[in-house]
Amino acid sequence: MSLRVFLGGFFVIFTFYSLPAIGEKKKEKKTEKSEDYYVTVVKGKKEKKKEEAPEQVLTKEEVLKIPGTGGDLLKSIQNLPGTARAPAGSGILVIRGSAPGDSLVMLEGHPLPLLYHFGTFSSVINTELISDIEFIPGNFPVRYGRATGGLINVTTKLEVPKKWSGMADVDLIDAGIFFKGNIKDKGMIAGSVRRSYVDAFLKYAVPDDSSIGVIAAPVYYDYQIMSLIKPTKRDELKFIIAGDDDRVELIFKGNEEGDPGFKGEIGTNLSFHILQTHWKHVFKGGLSYHFSFQTGYQGANGKIGSYVDFKFQNFILSHFQVLEIPVSDFLEIQTGFDFLGRNYWAKAFAPAAGFSVETFSGAEIGEIDTSRWVSGEAFFLQTKMMPSERLKLIGGVRLDYLGFIKDFELHPRVLARYEVDSKTSLNAGVGVYTVEPSMVELIGDWGNPNLLAPRAIHYTLGVERHFPKAWLNVSLQFFWKSLDRVVMPSDEFYLNEKGEWVAERYNNDGKGRSYGLELLVKIDSGHRISGWLAYTLSKSERWKEGIAPYPFQYDQPHVLTLLIQGDLGKGWQLGARFRLSSGNPYQRIIDSVFLANYDTYVPIQEERPGGRLPLFHQLDIRLDKKFNFRYWWFAFYIDVMNVYYAKNPEGVSYNYDYSESGYIYGLPIIPSLGLQGGF
Incomplete structure (x- = not known):
């Protein structure tokens, strides 16, 4: 299991494996191939060839026990340089100053409609099914396109297990089970299912005098089934079925102090169901061919009182062929x-584009009811050259046809x-990237x-340096991203x-x-103390003619994450995570106008963001204990988020006429108890 971080042009491989007990001399050697070079991982004592590039290694235990992540591998991405802190519970990905929709999230090279569940309690793919994650904050290769931000590509496990195994995981938010097994030594099958149950007790936490009448959710579930078959030594077949359903619903009684027209239901439902097939064949001489396609369904429904009501369905067909x-x-x-290819249908009743206010009251309403088939094709060619043992060059070109435009x-x-x-490497990269405007920006009365x-x-x-005597790996990357043709x-x-x-809209x-810099300082794996420091110093700006940046x-x-974990012995482990980040900017409301026809106030915003939320800071801790028995194991953990109860503003709210404002604060202390067991 590994997390491949693409720093400045080449992958830094974070390989997740289980270390043997201290002093154990048994070795098991495994060679992995990344996009760009081979990395040798030795379970037990790790020996590195002199000519090898510096390698950053994370054990599985380090990643799965990060405080505040609930043991979710995909949530560990939020602790790496290049990622901004997402507003509490939003689950968005902001990579190197790009909008969330400008980055690409993929499963085995195909688009993954959703990465995190509502509230960011967990990701939609079970950690036990993941082999590795490619996290590329910028300068990703020509194999990938349709994005101007970063890239996350999730790969499922490939190895054939020797026996059947399984586990169950229960915490205060959700519960899930996982299994995997051998198919006559020529393949494997694995699966997972998870369901939240926070909706079962959350409604009892709402006071009777609250403006919120009923909470019908949040609730989510996900499932994955994966099968791998190796009919010959040169062939590999993989089948993946995955799905997710997320929904949240609030019913408001109305609030005299807020928008008087704002009553009724707020609800959102996101779902997807996909099927993937893969065939890989390795010819004599090393030439390899990979054929794959994905088909599936994506849906989104939502309602905000009487102002917004939308339904969206998208039938997806994705296909690629790669020859190495x-x-x-x-x-x-x-x-x-x-x-x-996408065959979508959209029906919506909502305020039209260009009406940028804090409330929908008085907005121009637009209606659409449309369906359309759109597709995009791309050809790519890439060469990897090594003019010398020390120098590696990768050059490529990608030609995209954007069917919507x-x-x-x-x-x-x-x-x-x-x-x-053997301890120091330099890297550099430059490349062009485009992304098609969103459907909302292109169709009907909206775009x-x-x-x-x-x-x-x-x-x-960038530069990477290994300091073996200090047990440290250091990576420093400088990046610049220029944007044009930005949709405004x-x-x-x-x-x-x-x-x-x-x-025009x-x-x-x-x-x-x-632009900015990213610093990653990590303690070498294999010691009782592990962790890393990730710091991003950056600036992201937008402008157009007549408006200053x-x-x-x-x-x-500023975004800083400090992680430290210690092995206390006898199955006990203690970890802490501290996060510090700048607040997000926002447009302040400087005045309001009363609309008699609508019996409400409409705010007047400043032309560009002039306000910024205060600094965010939070400490999380986690305590783990694992018990090993002859045929099974059991573990529990206590994870406490926001230990010292920091009141972190996440937004700004206003009274009915916008004459007074106050901060909307994030969640308080959040303790969680998790139980795990397996065989």
Whole structure:
């Protein structure tokens, strides 16, 4: 199990494995191949060849016992440099100053509609099914596209187990089971199912005099079934079925101090169900071929009182083929094709675009009822060259056809890595990336069908150094990302092909930039003390002609995470996580206007964000204990978030006429008890 972090052009491999007891001399050698080079992992005493690049290693125990993550591997990404702190419970991914929708989340190379459940209590893929995670904050290779931010690609386990095993996991939020087994030594099958039950008792926590009448949820469930078959030594077949359903619903009685028109139900339901197939074949001579397709369904329904009501259905077909050709020991060629088709249906009743206020009262209402088939195709070619033992170059080009806007985009990308010595390496990268505008920005009375694809150019320069005597690995990365053709709201009008003046709503007049540095200092694995320090110093800005640069919505100049864990012996482990980050900027409301026809006040915002929430800080601790028996094991943990009860503002609320405001605070102390057992 590993987490591959793409720092400045090349993967740093975080390999998750279980270390034997201190002093145990038994060794088991395993060689893994990343996108760019081979890494040798030795279970037990770890020996590194002199010419190898510095390798960062995380044990499975280090990652699964991070305080505040509930033992969820995918939630560990939030503790790495390059990621901003997401608002409490939002589950969004803000990577190197990009909007959440501009980053790509994938399962085995195919789009994954959702990564985290509501509230970010857990991810939608069971940790026990994950082999490794590729986290690439920038400069990802031409194999991937349709994104200008970062990339997360989840890979499921491939090894065939020798026997059947399983486990159950229960905490105060949800419960789940997992199993895996051998299929006649030529394959395996594994599965997982999980369901939350916080909805069963949350409604009893709401006071009778609260403006919230009934809480019908949040509730979620997910499931995964994976089968691997190896009919021959050169062939591998994999089948994956996965699904998720998340829903939350609040019923308001109305609030005289707030928006008087705001009554009724607030609810959202997100779901997906997908089927994947993979076939890999290795020819004589090392040439390999990977064929895969995914089909599935994605749905989203929501309602906000009488102002918003939407239904969205998306039937997805994704396909790729990749051919890897090892020409020589110094040259490898990778080429392929990928396809993404979507047959969507959308019906909505909501305020139209361009009405940026804190309340929906008085907004222009737009209605759509539309369906459409859109698709995008891409061809890519990449070469990996080693002119010398110390220098590695990766160059590639990707050509995308964006079916929604009917346009072609070319994406050249170059990466380089130089091994100064056995402890030090330098890396650099530059590349072009585009993403298609969202459906909302393109269709019906909501958007502008003439939009272009927003574009970004990524630049990265970094250094990595291993200090063996100090037990430390250090990585320092500098990045710059320039943005153009950024989609911006517009109140202008244009003449359409029918000779009619219509509202533009959106245009591509925006520009932007994100830049900064990322520092990762990690203690070498294999010691009783483990942990790391991750720090990101960055700035993310947007602007357009006539408007000076202003902070992006999720701009956080400082993000620091400090993790420390200690093995106390006899199965006990204690860990702590401290987080410190800048608050998000926001547009302040400077005045309001009373609309007599609607009997409500409409706020007037400043032109650009001029306010910023206070500094966020929080301490989490976790205590684990594991008991091993002859045929089974049992473990429990106590995880306490926000130990010293920090009152962290997450937003700003206003009274009915916007004359007074106050902070909306995040969650208080959150203790959790978890029980696990398996065989």
